[in-house]
Amino acid sequence: xxxxxxxxxxxxxxxxxxxxxxxxxxxxxxxxxxxxxxxxxxxxxxxxxxxxxxxxxxxxxxxxxxxxxxxxxxxxxxxxxxxxxxxxxxxxxxxxxxxxxxxxxxxxxxxxxxxxxxxxxxxxxxxxxxxxxxxxxxxxxxxxxxxxxxxxxxxxxxxxxxxxxxxxxxxxxxxxxxxxxxxxxxxxxxxxxxxxxxxxxxxxxxxxxxxxxxxxxxxxxxxxxxxxxxxxx
Amino acid sequence: xxxxxxxxxxxxxxxxxxxxxxxxxxxxxxxxxxxxxxxxxxxxxxxxxxxxxxxxxxxxxxxxxxxxxxxxxxxxxxxxxxxxxxxxxxxxxxxxxxxxxxxxxxxxxxxxxxxxxxxxxxxxxxxxxxxxxxxxxxxxxxxxxxxxxxxxxxxxxxxxxxxxxxxxxxxxxxxxxxxxxxxxxxxxxxxxxxxxxxxxxxxxxxxxxxxxxxxxxxxxxxxxxxxxxxxxx
DNA sequence: AAAGATATAAAGTACGTACTTAATCAAGGG
DNA sequence: CCCTTGATTAAGTACGTACTTTATATCTTT
Numbered sequence: 149x150x151x152x153x154x155x156x157x158x159x160x161x162x163x164x165x166x167x168x169x170x171x172x173x174x175x176x177x178x179x180x181x182x183x184x185x186x187x188x189x190x191x192x193x194x195x196x197x198x199x200x201x202x203x204x205x206x207x208x209x210x211x212x213x214x215x216x217x218x219x220x221x222x223x224x225x226x227x228x229x230x231x232x233x234x235x236x237x238x239x240x241x242x243x244x245x246x247x248x249x250x251x252x253x254x255x256x257x258x259x260x261x262x263x264x265x266x267x268x269x270x271x272x273x274x275x276x277x278x279x280x281x282x283x284x285x286x287x288x289x290x291x292x293x294x295x296x297x298x299x300x301x302x303x304x305x306x307x308x309x310x311x312x313x314x315x316x317x318x319x320x321x322x323x324x325x326x327x328x329x330x331x332x333x334x335x336x337x338x339x340x341x342x343x344x345x346x347x348x349x350x351x352x353x354x355x356x357x358x359x360x361x362x363x364x365x366x367x368x369x370x371x372x373x374x375x376x377x378x379x380x381x
Numbered sequence: 382x383x384x385x386x387x388x389x390x391x392x393x394x395x396x397x398x399x400x401x402x403x404x405x406x407x408x409x410x411x412x413x414x415x416x417x418x419x420x421x422x423x424x425x426x427x428x429x430x431x432x433x434x435x436x437x438x439x440x441x442x443x444x445x446x447x448x449x450x451x452x453x454x455x456x457x458x459x460x461x462x463x464x465x466x467x468x469x470x471x472x473x474x475x476x477x478x479x480x481x482x483x484x485x486x487x488x489x490x491x492x493x494x495x496x497x498x499x500x501x502x503x504x505x506x507x508x509x510x511x512x513x514x515x516x517x518x519x520x521x522x523x524x525x526x527x528x529x530x531x532x533x534x535x536x537x538x539x540x541x542x543x544x545x546x547x548x549x550x551x552x553x554x555x556x557x558x559x560x561x562x563x564x565x566x567x568x569x570x571x572x573x574x575x576x577x578x579x580x581x582x583x584x585x586x587x588x589x590x591x592x593x594x595x596x597x598x599x600x601x602x603x604x605x606x607x608x609x610x611x612x613x614x
Numbered sequence: 615a616a617a618g619a620t621a622t623a624a625a626g627t628a629c630g631t632a633c634t635t636a637a638t639c640a641a642g643g644g
Numbered sequence: 645c646c647c648t649t650g651a652t653t654a655a656g657t658a659c660g661t662a663c664t665t666t667a668t669a670t671c672t673t674t
Contacts, residue, residue, distance in 0.1 A: 183624085197625080211625065214625070214669095215623095215625085215668075216623090224466075226462070328611050329562055349566040351584075378560070414653085433655090445637070445654090
């Protein structure tokens with residue numbers, strides 16, 4: 149009776165990864181085929197496949213049918229960020245969350261918004277400006293456009309009470325999401341809303357969502373000075 | 382002879398996802414066990430498992446052993462970013478890459494750097510300041526500390542010719558990486574190096590890496606005005 | 615030599631089965 | 645009543661097999 153040792157895919161992954169780390173396989177190198185690795189390490193091919201997918205997901209290797217597996221020649225840092233709804237973010241850092249509607253109204257989308265959605269022509273959408281507060285102080289200012297054709301129900305929502313952020317995230321799942329991060333100098337308007345000095349450097353997160361090809365919403369979330377976004381560990 | 386229809390895990394995932402999108406299962410709801418879904422949709426449990434893992438990875442659902450599968454009550458936007466080495470980034474936007482060493486020297490880590498690594502006491506490390514150029518103009522300024530104990534070989538690298546960025550990424554794989562993004566106002570020093578006006582808002586990416594528990598390097602990469610980081614689609 | 619057809623290699627997928635792990639619940643004992 | 649112990653449940657994993665997909669390479673034909 150041979151003691152049948154079973155190998156977890158994590159072990160297999162670690163052993164392959166270790167070979168990359170120690171230079172057995174260097175960037176650009178081709179790895180043996182799954183089947184050979186399976187034979188060598190004494191496990192099933194499907195276990196190697198599982199390990200390889202993990203390494204592939206993390207950006208360590210690249211796999212192509214027929215082409216085989218290669219150590220990524222051109223390493224990237226692949227990072228995963230979780231952006232929670234603002235209320236949760238505030239509450240998780242132990243602060244009291246607050247919300248204020250600044251203004252809402254229906255208008256034609258300006259060129260910049262039309263472009264973000266990839267639309268040909270301007271559309272009539274709902275614009276909502278609101279402030280999220282932490283411990284009574286400004287935390288994030290959001291400037292949002294919501295597509296009324298895709299989300300007509302938003303008209304029935306009392307945006308004085310419930311933030312568009314939360315209503316949308318709970319009621320309008322999306323199938324596509326574009327995100328972009330950058331820095332801006334606080335305009336006098338930003339400064340007034342966020343109660344800071346004009347000219348401060350502010351971190352901005354922009355998010356645009358669609359369901360299928362239909363636009364849902366685009367938000368520019370302007371954070372207060374000192375805000376940092378961290379990777380999810 | 383029954384025509385045996387085979388179902389791809391992506392189909393299965395889409396059908397489950399569709400039920401979340403259309404409100405059949407709403408946030409917080411418990412989904413049937415994998416086996417029941419498999420029976421209902423006419424596929425193997427392992428196919429459901431594959432579909433579920435994908436939905437779980439994307440943050441749509443949460444799974445717990447014995448606890449079952451639930452639609453995430455508290456939706457997050459989960460984004461994946463690929464941060465390439467700077468040379469590649471410049472070349473990919475069609476510009477000519479350039480690199481200049483500004484200064485290098487050995488020094489005690491200041492409190493902020495010591496803290497980033499989670500060290501108890503300051504350590505002696507190599508500090509490298511350098512500029513990445515795109516089409517002869519400043520693109521990213523990096524201020525880096527490299528742990529000499531973990532990476533003694535760095536001493537033999539000619540940092541006038543090869544950027545620490547590239548040498549490290551090709552020669553020193555890491556097992557842990559912390560990332561943080563934020564905005565700063567350009568100091569007079571930043572402004573001089575990047576050839577911009579002091580007080581500009583700049584987007585900053587900070588990255589700290591370890592191998593096991595040993596620190597490798599920490600970089601503060603200060604981008605030029607207008608820089609945007611986009612999700613990988 | 616260029617273009618197209620065919621073969622082939624390697625990853626990807628699907629399924630069934632059996633076993634493992636972790637969380638939860640219930641029963642029993644102090 | 646609390647704590648421990650054991651049973652149960654559902655996800656997670658491992659494996660073998662068979663089939664599919666997609667690049668790549670080779671061969672044929674014009």
